[in-house]
Amino acid sequence: MPPSPHLAIVKDDTSGPLADVVFDRVLDAIYQGRLALGSVVNEAALAQEFGVSRGPVREAVRRLQGIQLITREPYMKARVITLSAESAIELFQMRMALEGMACKLAALRMTNDEVDTLLAELAQDRERRIDGAQDRPAFDFHERIVRACGNARIINALCGDLYHLLRIYRRHSGSVLERKDDAYGEHWQIIRAIRARDAELAESLMRSHIERAAQHLFTHLPQLAPLTAGDRAI
Amino acid sequence: MPPSPHLAIVKDDTSGPLADVVFDRVLDAIYQGRLALGSVVNEAALAQEFGVSRGPVREAVRRLQGIQLITREPYMKARVITLSAESAIELFQMRMALEGMACKLAALRMTNDEVDTLLAELAQDRERRIDGAQDRPAFDFHERIVRACGNARIINALCGDLYHLLRIYRRHSGSVLERKDDAYGEHWQIIRAIRARDAELAESLMRSHIERAAQHLFTHLPQLAPLTAGDRAI
DNA sequence: TGGGGTTTGACTGTCGACACTGTGAGCGTT
DNA sequence: AACGCTCACAGTGTCGACAGTCAAACCCCA
Incomplete structure (x- = not known):
């Protein structure tokens, strides 16, 4: 039984x-x-x-x-595990390093068609969210970029490991930090840089984007925010 | 039995x-x-x-x-696993991302004393190699930098995972690519950048250093070098 | 002799049971 | 009453055995 x-x-x-x-x-x-x-x-x-x-x-x-x-x-x-500010900082630092590199590689490897498709999906996802019908597909911009980078090791490290932890942080902090509306513009800029084959800019934009996401998280999660001035320099 | x-x-x-x-x-x-x-x-x-x-x-x-x-x-x-050019490229791309970030963080977090100690050990290791007595301590510059970055997740990813694979590549390619003499100058420059608290420069130098190591590896391992022009843009 | 089905072998997946270790409660001593 | 000791419990580490599956060799038949 x-x-x-x-x-x-x-x-x-x-x-x-x-x-x-x-x-x-x-x-x-x-x-x-x-x-x-x-x-x-x-x-x-x-x-x-x-x-x-x-x-x-x-x-x-x-x-x-x-x-x-x-x-x-x-x-x-x-x-x-327990959620802590230190662990979150480490998570975002590692994301900045790996997703930045993934973005740089994606800018070098994606075809124009792939970039256009991704851009279209990004816009489509935004309209869908405006309509309120945010049901099935769960478009994930970051995962799409990472999987386009072509480096299986980086893909595995992010999608196989880090994103699990990230999802836990998201779930245990309400939808406050979804920040999807703010993120759309930054996502759009990143794809533009990829489209222009400006790998360095794409990496830099992705890093800044993740750093802003981290600061947004700590702003809205005071219980996780014993951030010192030194630690803020993610 | x-x-x-x-x-x-x-x-x-x-x-x-x-x-x-x-x-x-x-x-x-x-x-x-x-x-x-x-x-x-x-x-x-x-x-x-x-x-x-x-x-x-x-x-x-x-x-x-x-x-x-x-x-x-x-x-x-x-x-x-089998050694392949693709796998090696992915390894070095990931090292560039993670060790670059680790170097940047180390520049922000190490104390002056720690930097001086590391600098002294670097010089001591060089003299020891010149004397030919390269026996015990096996000074590993990269591991030292990584462990000084303070991010347990990055430390674990590099020292716990990636470095195993790197050692395998080193062992299965003879000591040709040790390149320690060439590396000394670059290591010294990296520590200088850390000492000057120039995090961006330290990260950039570390990335360039690793990229040179990668190119050195592929130069001396022709059997692993089906490198196309596109892939060379690590 | 070649093709197709069958058998055999090896290997991994899974399971239940035993052994060992640290923990906490309970008891006796001071 | 506080401290130290002993013992039962809980939980993990390890083991040997069984079952399922895929691969390759084998055999039969045309």
């Missing part, structure tokens, strides 16, 4: 290894707050909840630990 | 979990070429070789896979 039938994983899942399914489930649980930030993660409990053995759960937890969504405290207790 | 007594892991190891020990062992095996690049990795065989069960080996292999030293081919075969 699975204790939580709505959570149990059915065997005939065609989603490949159980560890991957458990990984996604735990990730969702963190996103949705079912696994509270800072709470301890119990392998055996999760295994029973999902109706699987501890092996896949263990592997999933280690992978979460690998991308630093779960920390390993002394004495072998696994905990979900 | 352990088939390879000199490789078996003794139980009373004080190095913590077996998975960590196996991880280091496999890493060394890749470094030293005992595990050839491109060869398939067999969990059971490694387990028998180390005298442990498949569990820790499995975990170690997955961690190697996480830092992209082992690739997962279709049909679940795990292989050690």
